[in-house]
Amino acid sequence: MRPIIRRMARMAALSVLLGAGGTTAGWAQESQVGSITGHTDAGKKLYRRYCIGCHGPSGDGAGENAPWIDPKPRDFTLAVFKCRSTPSGALPTDEDLFNAITRGFVTTYMPQWRPLTAQNRTDLIAYIKTFSPKWRSGKPGTPIAIPAEPAPTAESILRGRQLFQRMECWKCHGPAGHGDGPSAATLTDNKDLPIRPYDFSTGTRFMCGATNQDLYRIFMTGLDGSPMPSFADQLKPAEAWDLVHFLRTLQPIETREAAIWRDWLNTHARELKPIGPGGGGR
Amino acid sequence: MMLRIFAGSMLVVLVGAAGRGPFPAGTINGKVTYTGTPPKAHPIDMAKEPNCVTQHPTPVSTQDAVTGPGNSVRYVVVYIAAGDQGAPAATDTVHYDQKGCMYIPHVAAMQVHQPLAIFNDDPHSHNIHPLARINPEWNKSQPKGAPPIRTTWEQPEFIAVKCNVHPWMHGYFAVLATPHFSVTDTTGAFMLAGLPPGKYTVTAWHERFGTQSQEVTIGGAETKTVNFVLTAKPY
Numbered sequence: 001m002r003p004i005i006r007r008m009a010r011m012a013a014l015s016v017l018l019g020a021g022g023t024t025a026g027w028a029q030e031s032q033v034g035s036i037t038g039h040t041d042a043g044k045k046l047y048r049r050y051c052i053g054c055h056g057p058s059g060d061g062a063g064e065n066a067p068w069i070d071p072k073p074r075d076f077t078l079a080v081f082k083c084r085s086t087p088s089g090a091l092p093t094d095e096d097l098f099n100a101i102t103r104g105f106v107t108t109y110m111p112q113w114r115p116l117t118a119q120n121r122t123d124l125i126a127y128i129k130t131f132s133p134k135w136r137s138g139k140p141g142t143p144i145a146i147p148a149e150p151a152p153t154a155e156s157i158l159r160g161r162q163l164f165q166r167m168e169c170w171k172c173h174g175p176a177g178h179g180d181g182p183s184a185a186t187l188t189d190n191k192d193l194p195i196r197p198y199d200f201s202t203g204t205r206f207m208c209g210a211t212n213q214d215l216y217r218i219f220m221t222g223l224d225g226s227p228m229p230s231f232a233d234q235l236k237p238a239e240a241w242d243l244v245h246f247l248r249t250l251q252p253i254e255t256r257e258a259a260i261w262r263d264w265l266n267t268h269a270r271e272l273k274p275i276g277p278g279g280g281g282r
Numbered sequence: 283m284m285l286r287i288f289a290g291s292m293l294v295v296l297v298g299a300a301g302r303g304p305f306p307a308g309t310i311n312g313k314v315t316y317t318g319t320p321p322k323a324h325p326i327d328m329a330k331e332p333n334c335v336t337q338h339p340t341p342v343s344t345q346d347a348v349t350g351p352g353n354s355v356r357y358v359v360v361y362i363a364a365g366d367q368g369a370p371a372a373t374d375t376v377h378y379d380q381k382g383c384m385y386i387p388h389v390a391a392m393q394v395h396q397p398l399a400i401f402n403d404d405p406h407s408h409n410i411h412p413l414a415r416i417n418p419e420w421n422k423s424q425p426k427g428a429p430p431i432r433t434t435w436e437q438p439e440f441i442a443v444k445c446n447v448h449p450w451m452h453g454y455f456a457v458l459a460t461p462h463f464s465v466t467d468t469t470g471a472f473m474l475a476g477l478p479p480g481k482y483t484v485t486a487w488h489e490r491f492g493t494q495s496q497e498v499t500i501g502g503a504e505t506k507t508v509n510f511v512l513t514a515k516p517y
Contacts, residue, residue, distance in 0.1 A: 078415065078419070080419050087420075088420040088421055088422060089418035089419065089420030090418065138418075166425065167407065167423065167425055168406065168407040168425065168447070171407070171447050172446075172447065182330050183330065183446070183447045183448070183449070186449040187446055187449075188446070188449070190411075190413050190419060222420070222421050222422070224419060224420065224421060225419065226421075227409070227411070227421070227446030227447075228421070229409035229410075229411065229421040229422050229423040229446075230420070230421060230422050230423065231423050232422075233422060233423075233428070233431070234423055234424075234425055234428060277332070
């Protein structure tokens with residue numbers, strides 16, 4: 001009799017742990033990335049060693065280094081995150097936060113944290129989620145669906161270029177993607193601090209990753225807290241891929257899209273109207 | 283028969299509780315004015331968006347402190363902050379327009395869960411970015427001709443709204459727990475109607491001039507006048 005009771009108690013304890021450890025984090029604020037469960041107490045120790053200098057003891061982004069850092073460190077008390085797989089306004093998944101810590105942010109002071117183990121990074125996520133009550137009252141959103149990427153063609157790049165014009169990406173990112181559009185100079189984030197649009201001509205990596213899927217995700221989810229909105233309600237998946245293919249031609253690196261585009265331009269360049277007010281057509 | 287009478291009386295009770303039935307309903311009205319020095323409204327330079335320049339033959343001014351004759355204050359949200367007796371939820375859709383690179387109205391008041399529809403009437407794109415703190419902060423693009431963005435808010439909050447592309451575009455969503463709210467007009471006047479007898483806390487909120495509250499008791503089908511005098515600071 002007694003071993004049965006003990007076994008039942010063990011199973012109950014296990015189910016509590018599993019329940020709290022899922023992406024639908026409960027009060028315990030555990031985190032779950034793949035098979036790894038993160039814990040707040042371990043995360044707190046790591047946070048106080050590696051993160052506190054910029055993000056501050058209360059997670060509000062006002063650490064002692066913050067005055068010298070621009071853009072400012074993330075304020076975890078708002079629970080607003082740029083790089084998510086979830087729709088604009090939704091909390092990110094634990095995997096999203098794990099990827100952000102792992103990858104760092106190319107245009108900010110946030111470095112990659114690959115030297116920390118996957119367990120360490122997962123523990124940190126559990127602790128970061130204790131800074132905002134939103135993690136207790138809400139659940140992460142459902143990641144957006146990303147259909148398979150069609151092969152890039154000159155036509156898809158051309159359609160993407162028209163979308164770059166029609167969606168008015170150029171107003172911030174500039175006609176050539178240099179981050180110098182007419183609205184670039186006045187952009188501010190959700191704390192009214194100046195922030196720059198991404199300059200496609202200098203970066204080999206984007207804010208939230210380096211792949212075509214990452215690029216798709218950036219403009220379909222928006223970078224919450226920043227001026228970059230979500231285009232999920234405006235672009236069909238096929239159009240989003242067209243835009244991805246065009247954006248790839250703006251980079252300073254050799255991409256397959258850039259090669260296709262260069263070939264096309266060799267014979268058709270004169271057909272294009274420049275991007276900008278009243279332009280962008282063929 | 284008895285059942286039908288019973289059902290009928292239940293209906294009367296329900297309608298009465300909703301504040302629309304035969305029970306007396308009171309009204310609170312009044313005006314909001316200021317003392318002190320309000321900031322000067324200044325003309326907005328829309329040169330960055332030629333479409334919007336042509337839509338305003340005379341330049342429009344900033345709307346964060348709109349005052350009128352007799353020191354009246356426009357765009358003050360006046361609402362029942364306490365004493366609400368469970369009135370029916372507001373269900374009509376609140377319209378919020380982006381036109382000529384301005385938000386119309388500058389301040390939109392609504393109850394939690396009340397439908398909100400955001401329109402882009404301009405021949406170009408806007409991004410609508412409600413800077414919510416308690417509610418989720420989102421940011422969506424709405425190009426020319428896009429359908430309205432339909433949404434609701436779950437928690438009471440005064441949410442600043444901005445368009446990052448056009449930095450002068452600035453407005454507010456006043457999301458309230460009560461269905462009894464009013465936004466002052468060009469004369470600073472407001473009216474809260476359909477209030478069953480009871481003791482109420484009436485609060486006036488203005489984005490620059492702060493918040494004030496007063497206690498008001500409604501005894502029956504009467505109209506009580508409550509005026510607010512907010513303190514204006516030049517900046």
